[in-house]
Structure formats: structure tokens, C-alpha cells
Amino acid sequence: MTNLPLTVAVAPNRLSLASFARRSPTAAIGAALVVLILLVALFAPFLAPYDPIAQDVANRLMPPSAAHWFGTDGFGRDLLSRLIYGTRPTLMLLAIVILLTTPIGIAIGIVAGFYGGIVERILMRITDIAMAFPKLVLALAFVAVLGAGLVNGALALALTAWPAYARQTRSETVALRKSDYLAAAEMMGITGPRLLFGHVLPLVLPGAIVRMALDLGGIILIAAGLGFLGLGVRPPTPEWGAMVAEGTQVIFDQWWVAATPGAAILLTSFAFNLLSDGLRDLMDPRNG
């Protein structure tokens, strides 16, 4: 055997920011907006011109002006400051939901898909049952029993969000089970958790990430819905959904009180949807 030289050029494996933006402008715009929202949440104390819960009854329901860019609400609190602080509970809730749902969903999906048989049947029936609950109704019931609050709201959402990941991961794993590289790993004596999490997980993870990004926009809307119904964070902590609810009382005369948090919800949800659309395009193997 002659020692053949390796003539294959090494393709750049790292996805640079520039090429990311070129390959999917939507994903880049979405990512930029999401990063912006994250930064706003992180630096809220430095960005907000006023204390978000400081009341100033003399200046209640002021229209947008140089002093209050987005005006003030019924207690004279600066709306811009409340919007800025409002990013925090929203993102916190998103983070808790993701951390609770994706690992559980993926783990159940991989185990069910790989082992099949009775294991798969039991796990998938549980998944179907969890999936059958209507998201918002269950969340309402949950919060009604356990009491309003950020963590309870997140728990309620997580309870209905994980089955989608389990199902998707299971079907991807079933397709992988027949692959030669898993057969090859098995022949090397690689089994159990090492096979599932070292070999199967890296291949089903991209799909789950795209799914997660797609879900985020919807979770933001549901979170705002809980806030609107008074089941989210307790007042006076600023929360977008609750702010919209407060604004509805004066919506015909002082529209900006409801419109600005509404626009924030819309923009954030939109940003995550853009990001997920772009991610799906990038990770879909059919798009090379």
C-alpha cells in the first residue's frame, strides 16, 4: 500500500457571522433583534430613564413627550422604563420553559425511538396524553390552583410544550436507527447512554433547536396572555401583558398606554419567528 497524500482541501467548518448573514438574511435580522432584546433586558437599569414602579400622580396618562418618550400610565409611571424592564419577566419565562421542556422532550424521544417496542409505546402514550391538553386552558387551571406568578406560569407552559419535542425527536431517531453508522458503533461495542447521547443526540439536536425557535414566538404570546389575565407576575412589577390590560381601560383616549407594550410583544414574537424561519432554512439539509 502506497502512502497516498491527502489531497482534499479542508473546508472551513466554522460558520462565520458574515456567511451566516449572507446565507439567510432573515435569520440574521431575527438574530440581531433577539440579541438587542437580550441586551435591553441585561442593561435595563442603565437604559431606563425612570424607576419603572415610581408613581407620579401629577403626571398620569401623559402623551408621548420629550420627558416621557412613550408617555405615562394611569399611575404616572414612565412607559418606556416599564417596557424596558418588561423584557426581563418575558425572557425569564422563556428561559425556564426551554430549560424544562427541551431536555425532557429530547430524552424521551431518543429513548422511545431507539428502543422501540413496549418502551416506545408507553412513552409515546404519555406524550400523546400530555399533548391532548389545550395549552392555555391548562396553564390557566394550573395557575389558578398554584397561584399566579412567573415560575408557576412557566411550569404550566412547560407541561404542555415538551411533547412536541418528544415526538419530533422520536421520529428522527427511528429514521437514524437503521443507519450504517449506528450499526458500526454497535459493532464496536458502543451501547446504552454512550450510543444514545454521544451518537444519536448530535444528529437530532439541530431539529429540536429549530423547533424550539419556532415555539418561542408562541410562548411569548401565551405568556403575555397570562399577564393580561392577571395570572403572571404580580403588580407593580412591569410585565407587557399586564400593561396591555391596564391600558385597555383608557384605550380610546390614551391609546399609547396599551399600544406600546402591545408593539413590544409583537416585535419580540416577530424577532423569534424570523430567527426560527432562518434557522430552519439553514439547518434543513435539502438547502445544502
Add this chain to the structure above:
Amino acid sequence: MADPTLLNVEELSVRFPSDRGPVEVVHGISFAMGAEKLGLVGESGSGKSMTARALIGLVAKPGRVTADRLMLDGEDLTALSPRQWKHWRGSRIGLVLQDPKFALDPVMSIGRQVEEPLKLHTAAKKAERRERALAMLEAVGLPDPLRAYHSYPHQLSGGMGQRVMLAATLIAEPRLLIADEPTSALDRDLRDQVLDLMLKLVDEREMGLILISHDLDQVARFCDRALVMYRGDIVDRLPASELANSEHPYTKTLWACRPSPATFGTLLPTLDRVSLGAGA
């Protein structure tokens, strides 16, 4: 040699843009052919399939095809607009691909697929189209043309599928047939049958054939002339029957490296890619 007026190619190149500048996969090749059987031989990456795609106008974007001259049947192909190309492609050049499973539309009946070119390129009426399609299906050796006419691709075996492809290609009476590895998806025993049929039909219609193949023995047995491609260049031109006796190191190794019962217990000759790369 046949009259070299059917196809005349000069300085044909195919380039693809990439992050580090354009990559040329076919480097300005030239050849001419008449109504003869030309074998285009090479391994993957040699540019043989890309050459065929360039001839028929099927190089996918963002690939770019350039040529000083591309004459088919007296017509200059480089001067044609994409729309004219499309018409030409169906009526003057036919293409048969490797796997009929991917080339045939799974939800269209065989009859309609065979008739399709007549619809596009001729004024033939429905009854006439049907009659010609049935005649063509019979000509490609399908035992029951009427049944084949009404069946769907998944109901056909690989060999039958390739015959149907041939029928759909030849019905528009092209002047040149390009067959890209037409038999490599078929079981061994079927290969010669399908090729024999293809050659018979090409001879009857006095067409030109470009047979693209990695199988030197097949080209030697079925073609008049052979062009050997390596990394985008034609490195060897010779009568197909002389493939076994070529002096070119690439052709020579390609011929000799094939295993057989006679090579049992010996090491097969392998390509010296380093010196070939330096020579090119």
C-alpha cells in the same frame, strides 16, 4: 471515421463560483463527432457528466458554461436564448440518465410521459401521439406496450424503466443521444441487453451517441471512439477497440486495475495520482 459535422465543440469550459474564486470543472475541451458512437470515459470528478450537462444546457446555477464554438447539426448553440435551448434540448438532443427511478415522474402514467415530448415539440394530434407512443414502446422491446402505456413507474422493473426512458427520449427523434451511465443502476445481466437495444435504435435512426461510462470494457465493446477524461481534461483520444492497448498511463491503469479471476493472489495496479497530477 464518420463525417464530423453532427457536433463540434471547441474550448468548452464549465465553472462554478466558490468562496475562494471560481472552480473550473471542465477545462476548455474540444472534440467533434458525426453520426457515430463516442464513449466518454472517466472516473468521478473527471468532468464527463458535467460535459454532457453543458451540451444539453442542464448545468445548474450558479455554474457557467463557456465555449468558443458549440455547433449541433449546423446550428450554433452558443447563440441560442434559454427558451430556444429548451426547445432544442427536447427535439435535437436526447438524454438518458443513470436511474429511471429518479428520471420518471412517479405520478404520471408511462404513456403520458412518453408522449410529452410530442406535445411540446410537434403538432401531432392526440390519437397520433398515442399511436406513436405505443409504437415506440414496442420498439424499445416492452412485451406488452398497451399495458406499459397505462402503467406507472413504480410498476416497472429497473430494466423496463430504462427502456421507457429510452422511448420517451427517442420519440422526438433527436439527432444526438447522450446516455449518462445508462446501465450502472441495472443488474449485470441486464446491462448488455439494454445497451444492445440502445445501439440498435441509434443505428436505425442514424443518430450520434455519446455514451458516458466508467466501465472501459463496456465502451470498448459498444463504441467506435473513446475520449478519456481526467480532472476536467481530455487526456486520451483513441479508437474504442484500442482502449486495452493505450500508451497513456491513466488509460492504461484504468484498464489494468480491474479485478478478475485471473488477478487472484496479485496486487492490482493503482494510479500514480501524484505524477498524473503533475503532468496535467
Add this chain to the structure above:
Amino acid sequence: MSLVDISDLNVTFRDQDVGRHILRGITLAIEDGETFGLLGPSGCGKSTLLRVIAGLNRDWHGSMALLGQGVAPRRRFTGTLRREVQMVFQDPYASLHPRHRIGRALREPLVVNGLDNPDQRVAEALAEVGFGPDVAARYPHQLSGGQRQRIAIARALLLRPKLLLLDEPTSALDMSVQAEILNLLVTLRARFGMTFVLVSHDPDVIGHMCDRAARMAEGRIAATFDRPALAAGAAAAR
């Protein structure tokens, strides 16, 4: 005793309550040190038979002994048997994990099986198939088909198998690359004294490589050939 001893092996595939025989009454003995060929058209069961011997398809009936050790159906291969029966797959694009670097693909089996000096063994394995150690940092998609198949061979040899199963190891490759891979296999067999079972649809490859061969058709062994028969081209004739 033969290295592979199979008698009356059956595999059925249940498809909506209709049992379909994929292998019917296969009886086969393969001796230590020989290269045994299995040929036949697609769908004849040759790959299924190989996967049974490999321990990948465990749903069979009959009796089988590998390396002098009885094997029961539905039982995963473990220990020595798992290490000493290895396989090279047909499609080098599908048999290497797309997200693992070559170094990991080769190192992991050594670690899992508790072999010492994994790094040195990886370097040796790469050298055996003509690579330098630098290739360990690559991903499979950065290599050509022939290079991947050499990696797959290096991986199969890591655990020093006695029986190497080859499932159409060159049918996805160019002719000149096929020659290199076949030469590599012949050289490695001589060096390590392995037994090969080679599945191929190509009688020329079988004729070049094998001491004995069997032609399969519709799940049965239709004919067997010894070396004189193979040399006379019997495998190619119908």
C-alpha cells in the same frame, strides 16, 4: 471446527402478519483463514446473511457458531465475540458518523473496550491504511469516498478481529479506488491473518478475492464454487 458454522438458518420478515422468508435453510461453513464470497442479485438475501453473522440482525432461527462459540438468536454479541467479528459497510458516506471527527471515531471503540494506549493505537491504525496522524482532526465530509472507506477499514481493524465481514466494500467507489481498497484488504489479511466474508454483486471482485464462494438466489444458497471453479470464471456464468 470451522470459524463460521451455520446450519438451517432462517430469517423471516413479518409484514402485516404475512411472514416472508428472507433466508431459507442456509447451511454454511467458513474455515479459518479463507476468504469466502457471497454473490447474487440485489434482494437475494446476501446482505441479510452478513448482518446475521455480524450480530446486527438478531431475529433468526437455526443454529450458528462463530469462532467456535455458540450464538443464540436475540442475544447481543458481547466481549471477545463482539470484538473479533467486525464489518466494513458498503457506503463509506453512511458508515462514519457525520459529526464525529476521525480521531474520535477511531478512539472511542478503544476506550469502550478498555484497550491501553488509545492514542498510539489510533496513529498505528491510520498508518496501516496509509494515513498520517493529521487526518484524525478531520470530519468524514472532508474526505473522499476512497479515503473514508480506508478509515472504515482502519476502524474495523482496531479491535483486531478474527473475522472481517465486507459488505460490498468497493461498489460505491471508482474503479481505480476499488483497486487500491482491494489491495489494502489483501495486504492486511496477510499481515493479520484474518478470515474474510465478502459480499459482492460483482463476480470479478469475487473471482479476484475469494478462495471459495456461494451464489445466493431468493434466500437460498444456489451454488457453491471452489477456487478452480472461480478461476474458470464459474461465478460469472449463470
